[in-house]
Structure formats: structure tokens, C-alpha cells
Amino acid sequence: MTVTPAEFGEVIYLLAFAILELLGNTFRLLTLNSVSVVDVWNVTYHAASFGYWVANSFVGEGGGLGVASQNVSAMKHFTNLVSYIGGNVEVIFGNETGQEGLSAAMREFSNSINETFSLRFFETAKLGAKALVRLMGQISSAFG
Amino acid sequence: MPIASVSDFVLRGIIQPIQDMFVIMYGLTEPIISQLTSEHPNWIYSHIAVLAWLVKFLSAVVGATASNSTLVAAFNDTLHTLSVKSNTFFGNLSGKSGMSYIAKHAYYELLNNKTLAIDLSTKFVRALNSTVTFVMKGFEFL
Numbered sequence: 147m148t149v150t151p152a153e154f155g156e157v158i159y160l161l162a163f164a165i166l167e168l169l170g171n172t173f174r175l176l177t178l179n180s181v182s183v184v185d186v187w188n189v190t191y192h193a194a195s196f197g198y199w200v201a202n203s204f205v206g207e208g209g210g211l212g213v214a215s216q217n218v219s220a221m222k223h224f225t226n227l228v229s230y231i232g233g234n235v236e237v238i239f240g241n242e243t244g245q246e247g248l249s250a251a252m253r254e255f256s257n258s259i260n261e262t263f264s265l266r267f268f269e270t271a272k273l274g275a276k277a278l279v280r281l282m283g284q285i286s287s288a289f290g
Numbered sequence: 291m292p293i294a295s296v297s298d299f300v301l302r303g304i305i306q307p308i309q310d311m312f313v314i315m316y317g318l319t320e321p322i323i324s325q326l327t328s329e330h331p332n333w334i335y336s337h338i339a340v341l342a343w344l345v346k347f348l349s350a351v352v353g354a355t356a357s358n359s360t361l362v363a364a365f366n367d368t369l370h371t372l373s374v375k376s377n378t379f380f381g382n383l384s385g386k387s388g389m390s391y392i393a394k395h396a397y398y399e400l401l402n403n404k405t406l407a408i409d410l411s412t413k414f415v416r417a418l419n420s421t422v423t424f425v426m427k428g429f430e431f432l
Binding site: 147148149151153154157158160161164165167168171172174175178180181182184185186188189191192193195196198199200202203206207208209210211213214217219220221223224226227230231234237238239246247248250251 | 328329331332335338339341342343345346348349352353355356362363365366369370372373376377379380381382383385388389390393394396397400401404407408410411412414415416418419422423426429430431432
């Protein structure tokens with residue numbers, strides 16, 4: 147038996163709620179006075195430096211995407227992807243009625259939003275603001 | 291004396307395994323796409339469900355850590371250990387140490403070896419094509 151858009155909406159709700167919980171708990175941890183902001187910035191800076199070199203291989207000058215854009219064989223696969231999505235766009239993403247594809251799942255997800263979800267959203271936003279203010283407040287001691 | 295040249299290491303130890311991963315991705319998904327049934331949305335649905343519970347599990351671990359002073363101390367200890375060694379482990383923008391050193395030389399290898407770069411990018415786009423198509427088919431059949 148194939149899953150229905152309503153069931154898809156439920157599982158998207160579950161995922162979105164779990165992401166909000168994870169973000170909220172992470173922000174709560176970062177707002178604790180005992181957690182060193184300088185240590186957080188130190189790890190973040192060095193991890194971002196590694197990310198910079200990884201990203202270069204894909205999007206940098208002469209990286210994977212640049213080479214792919216000038217290669218017929220690579221572009222053939224990209225064109226096939228665009229053709230597939232473009233040729234089936236309404237079946238995949240749906241339309242304003244929300245009866246098909248991703249739109250149907252998102253319609254069910256939107257209908258299932260309740261007070262618990264909205265409350266969790268704003269609690270996470272508040273904790274996020276507190277954590278960011280704390281991180282930014284000590285950025286000068288981290289980088290000098 | 292070095293174990294091997296950095297070029298040899300990034301080619302055989304980093305770039306080729308990544309290339310193989312792309313081949314596995316399109317090697318598995320391309321035959322499956324041609325045989326998909328109307329039950330395919332169940333596959334995508336189940337994967338989202340597993341992902342949701344995985345995120346919930348991580349959230350429970352972080353939540354328990356934030357509410358317990360012993361766990362917060364253990365978290366701080368881990369963070370501090372990683373922090374004092376982060377230049378050694380991750381490296382920095384100069385790419386002279388740690389994982390940045392490996393990533394920088396992998397990038398330089400792609401710049402210096404055009405054939406390798408073309409082969410890698412073709413396999414990357416092919417894997418991207420088949421993976422995106424595989425997922426989108428789930429919504430197409432919904």
C-alpha cells in the first residue's frame with residue numbers, strides 16, 4: 147500500500163519538530179555560562195578553514211563544478227536532470243491546489259501546525275538569539 | 291623520510307575513494323530508477339522517518355547534556371580538548387597542517403591533473419543526477 151500525502155505531512159512535521167528540538171537544545175547548551183565561548187569560536191574558525199579548502203575542490207577556480215560546466219559528458223548528465231525535473235515539474239512539486247507531489251505533502255504539513263509547534267518555534271528562536279548574542283559579545287576576545 | 295608523496299596520498303587515499311563513492315551512488319540508483327514501482331514514495335517516507343528519529347536521538351543527547359552539570363563538564367572538557375588542538379586537527383586557511391592540509395593538496399591535485407578533474411566532475415554530476423531523480427520520483431508517484 148502506498149503512503150498517502152497525509153502520512154507524508156505527518157513525517158515532515160515529526161522531522162521539523164525534531165530539528166527545532168535539536169536546535170533549541172544546542173542553543174541552550176551554548177548559553178550556559180560554563181561553556182567557553184572562546185573554545186567554541188576556536189573550533190568553529192578552524193573547522194571553517196577546513197571547509198574552505200573542501201569547498202574549493204567543488205566551487206573554487208578549476209574545481210569540480212567549473213570543470214563540469216566546460217565538459218560535454220558531465221553537462222549531458224546535468225541536462226538530463228534538468229529535463230526530467232522540467233518535464234515533470236507539476237507532478238513532482240504540484241501546483242497551487244496542493245493535490246499532487248511535494249505540494250500535497252506540504253499542504254498536509256501546514257494543516258498539522260498547532261500551538262505546540264509554534265511555541266517550540268519561538269522558544270528555539272529566543273534561545274538562538276540568546277546564544278548568538280553571547281557568541282558575538284565575546285568575538286573580540288576570541289579573535290583579538 | 292616521508293611515507294609517500296602528498297600527491298600520491300591525496301590521489302589514492304582521498305580522491306579515488308570519493309570517485310568510487312560517486313560510482314556506487316549512480317551504480318545503485320540508475321538500475322533501481324528504471325525498475326521503480328508505485329510504492330516508491332514508501333521508501334522516501336521511511337527514510338524521512340529514520341532521519342527524524344535520528345535527529346530526535348541527537349536532540350535527546352544534547353538536551354540531557356544541557357540539563358546535567360556533570361554532562362556539561364564532560365562537554366566542556368571535550369570542547370576544550372578539541373579547541374587547544376584544533377589548529378593541529380583541522381588546520382587553518384594556510385592549509386599547512388591537519389585536515390586542511392589534505393583538503394588543500396586534494397584541490398591542488400585536481401588543478402594539476404585535468405584528466406582526473408574531468409573524470410571526477412563527470413562522475414559527480416552523474417551521481418547527483420541519479421540521486422536527485424531517485425528522490426524526486428518519490429514525490430512524482432505520491
